[in-house]
Amino acid sequence: MNARESTVHLGRAATPSDAAPLRAALLGNPNCGKTALFNLLTGARQKVANYAGVTVERKEGWLTTPGKRRVRLLDLPGTYSLDAHSEDERITRDIVTGEHAREAPPELLVCVTDATHLRLNLRLVLEARALGLPMLLVLNMSDMARRQGLQIDTAQLSALLGVPVVESVGVHQAGARDLLAWLDSDAAHRLQPPVADPRFPIEVGRNTREQLLARHQQVAQIMQATVQEPAQPTQRDDRIDAVVLHPLWGTLLLLVTLFLIFQAVFSWAEPLMDGIEGSVAFAGEWLSGAMPEGVLRSLLVDGVIAGTGSVLVFLPQILILFFFILVLEDSGYLPRAAFLLDRIMGTVGLSGRSFIPLLSSFACAVPGIMATRSIPSWRDRLLTIMIAPLMTCSARLPVYALLIAAFIPDQTVAGVFNLQGLVLFALYIGGILSAMAVAWVAKLGRSNLARTPLLMELPAYRWPSVRSLVIGLYERAMIFLRRVGGIILTVSIVLWFLASYPGAPEGITEGAIRYSYAGQIGHWLEMVLSPIGFNWQIAIALVPAMAAREVAVSALGTVYALSATGDDVAEQLGTLIAHSWSLATALSVLVWFVFAPHCISTLAMVKRETNGWRYPLIMAGYLFGLAYLASFVTYRIAVALGWG
Numbered sequence: 001m002n003a004r005e006s007t008v009h010l011g012r013a014a015t016p017s018d019a020a021p022l023r024a025a026l027l028g029n030p031n032c033g034k035t036a037l038f039n040l041l042t043g044a045r046q047k048v049a050n051y052a053g054v055t056v057e058r059k060e061g062w063l064t065t066p067g068k069r070r071v072r073l074l075d076l077p078g079t080y081s082l083d084a085h086s087e088d089e090r091i092t093r094d095i096v097t098g099e100h101a102r103e104a105p106p107e108l109l110v111c112v113t114d115a116t117h118l119r120l121n122l123r124l125v126l127e128a129r130a131l132g133l134p135m136l137l138v139l140n141m142s143d144m145a146r147r148q149g150l151q152i153d154t155a156q157l158s159a160l161l162g163v164p165v166v167e168s169v170g171v172h173q174a175g176a177r178d179l180l181a182w183l184d185s186d187a188a189h190r191l192q193p194p195v196a197d198p199r200f201p202i203e204v205g206r207n208t209r210e211q212l213l214a215r216h217q218q219v220a221q222i223m224q225a226t227v228q229e230p231a232q233p234t235q236r237d238d239r240i241d242a243v244v245l246h247p248l249w250g251t252l253l254l255l256v257t258l259f260l261i262f263q264a265v266f267s268w269a270e271p272l273m274d275g276i277e278g279s280v281a282f283a284g285e286w287l288s289g290a291m292p293e294g295v296l297r298s299l300l301v302d303g304v305i306a307g308t309g310s311v312l313v314f315l316p317q318i319l320i321l322f323f324f325i326l327v328l329e330d331s332g333y334l335p336r337a338a339f340l341l342d343r344i345m346g347t348v349g350l351s352g353r354s355f356i357p358l359l360s361s362f363a364c365a366v367p368g369i370m371a372t373r374s375i376p377s378w379r380d381r382l383l384t385i386m387i388a389p390l391m392t393c394s395a396r397l398p399v400y401a402l403l404i405a406a407f408i409p410d411q412t413v414a415g416v417f418n419l420q421g422l423v424l425f426a427l428y429i430g431g432i433l434s435a436m437a438v439a440w441v442a443k444l445g446r447s448n449l450a451r452t453p454l455l456m457e458l459p460a461y462r463w464p465s466v467r468s469l470v471i472g473l474y475e476r477a478m479i480f481l482r483r484v485g486g487i488i489l490t491v492s493i494v495l496w497f498l499a500s501y502p503g504a505p506e507g508i509t510e511g512a513i514r515y516s517y518a519g520q521i522g523h524w525l526e527m528v529l530s531p532i533g534f535n536w537q538i539a540i541a542l543v544p545a546m547a548a549r550e551v552a553v554s555a556l557g558t559v560y561a562l563s564a565t566g567d568d569v570a571e572q573l574g575t576l577i578a579h580s581w582s583l584a585t586a587l588s589v590l591v592w593f594v595f596a597p598h599c600i601s602t603l604a605m606v607k608r609e610t611n612g613w614r615y616p617l618i619m620a621g622y623l624f625g626l627a628y629l630a631s632f633v634t635y636r637i638a639v640a641l642g643w644g
């Protein structure tokens with residue numbers, strides 16, 4: 001008797017609740033709604049968006065069915081076939097074929113398909129059948145299919161393929177009901193590998209040309225036998241695309257859209273920001289009044305409240321920006337933008353595949369760099385990684401917003417444009433153009449680069465799902481608040497200490513901070529940074545800002561709170577710097593933050609994805625170099641214009 005049998009005999013009769021959990025994995029084409037289903041089933045909050053290649057890692061989640069069955073579910077990167085080309089596809093292939101180093105093959109393959117694109121999706125289903133694993137076919141997006149008048153004979157489909165079939169809607173609360181019910185059914189407890197109709201035999205072996213052709217024919221026959229398409233296919237998307245993909249109108253639309261977003265970031269956020277600012281100021285004043293003067297009061301008021309409060313204020317702006325990004329992501333517009341910009345990206349040697357990773361970098365370079373895993377060519381991937389930090393991540397927003405609000409008048413230009421929004425827009429564009437320039441320089445000397453055409457599926461336009469929007473915004477708010485409560489709070493306290501000790505000599509009442517450790521470091525750095533217009537307070541703030549960009553704001557908050565005397569204390573950080581910096585300095589700092597790599601996590605991610613220190617060091621070096629150069633030029637020009 002072997003070991004496995006003996007466990008079976010020794011154990012109690014298994015009931016669903018105490019049996020070992022079922023190991024299931026979601027397999028499917030990109031953008032068919034795997035992650036939406038995964039979130040719905042497991043309560044996870046993984047990123048969902050309406051374009052291919054969102055998930056690039058395997059993610060694990062747990063669920064309990066209504067019948068109390070435990071299931072361990074894996075969400076996998078989408079793939080069109082099990083012949084992997086890029087790193088994310090390789091992860092999926094290795095897991096479902098059992099070649100993954102640490103992951104046993106799943107006991108159940110949940111093959112997710114987009115019911116509105118069954119013809120395309122069935123190819124992978126046929127390929128997956130050959131793995132011989134028990135399988136469930138899920139027709140996701142069944143709401144859309146119904147709306148389009150598609151009729152799918154699920155019983156027939158199930159019989160021909162030899163696998164059970166259920167329908168689902170990844171974005172509705174009850175959208176996975178049938179799937180959960182199936183998991184509790186007898187069939188799901190006696191998992192069987194597919195047994196297909198003899199007309200559609202399961203082909204095993206490598207993907208030869210003959211096999212691909214045979215599968216293509218099988219798909220056509222299965223479609224004919226099971227799917228009734230509406231007589232008049234919907235033309236809505238084509239009509240929208242006629243404008244959106246038009247070289248002139250489409251590009252204009254893209255510019256106007258981006259532009260309106262930046263306007264909204266400034267004009268909508270104001271009342272909310274005033275509210276937070278008021279509360280932070282109130283908390284500071286209340287504590288100042290309630291506590292006796294001393295070290296603890298200074299730590300709380302100048303360190304904790306001045307530090308974290310100055311960053312917290314920017315939460316509304318970040319959420320407004322993400323609201324728009326999420327709406328664009330879920331609507332299906334973004335890949336169209338990639339299509340529009342593909343030619344321009346091509347001229348600097350970037351492939352269209354770089355677009356989505358670069359776009360993700362607007363939220364944060366860390367997931368952006370991870371998203372480069374979907375780029376098969378190593379050279380293209382490396383280049384994309386190297387320029388990803390030039391995309392304006394949301395951590396820069398507090399820095400930009402602080403300086404813009406302090407130095408750029410809130411006035412209307414040409415009757416409609418808000419000048420502050422315009423400057424913010426210019427900074428974003430500045431980042432993009434610099435990235436293009438860097439890519440172009442990297443291309444020099446490799447003039448014979450073959451231009452890879454952009455092959456990208458344009459997803460159907462969709463109304464953004466409120467559920468995904470709420471999850472997305474909540475996630476963003478939590479990420480931001482965790483940063484404020486974590487790294488920003490920690491750095492604020494450390495900085496408060498460095499800026500308070502050692503104390504000033506006897507008799508000095510003003511500017512005691514200059515004698516502190518931080519003050520000394522600031523003065524030393526000022527020598528290097530004064531040519532670009534930075535004073536010692538800025539120099540101090542730049543050091544802790546290596547941890548994260550927002551820290552620059554909290555550090556300025558603490559430094560100015562500690563150097564303030566008498567009446568200044570109650571003043572907002574923006575007002576304080578508006579009084580003590582010249583416009584030339586402010587512009588120089590803004591430009592510095594377009595380039596400078598103030599983000600340890602990004603450099604750590606580059607090290608992880610490139611397996612070594614070489615590229616993160618090159619990245620830090622070139623970005624600091626560019627930052628210094630650009631700030632120098634900006635400062636000198638601004639001074640020459642009389643803004644010094």
Ligand SMILES: Nc1nc2c(ncn2[C@@H]2O[C@H](COP(=O)(O)OP(=O)(O)OP(=O)(O)O)[C@@H](O)[C@H]2O)c(=O)[nH]1
Pocket residue numbers: 028029030031032033034035036037047048049050051052053054055056076077078079140141142143144168169170171175329330331462465468
């Ligand atoms: N209408 C509708 N939309 C859905 C449904 N399921 C998912 N979506 C939307 O489809 C888009 C893609 O969903 P994802 O879950 O990110 O797709 P995915 O399969 O994980 O994609 P990759 O990670 O790129 O492989 C998102 O915009 C979802 O909101 C559905 O059943 N109905």
Ligand SMILES: [Mg+2]
Pocket residue numbers: 034035036047054055076077078
């Ligand atoms: Mg996904």
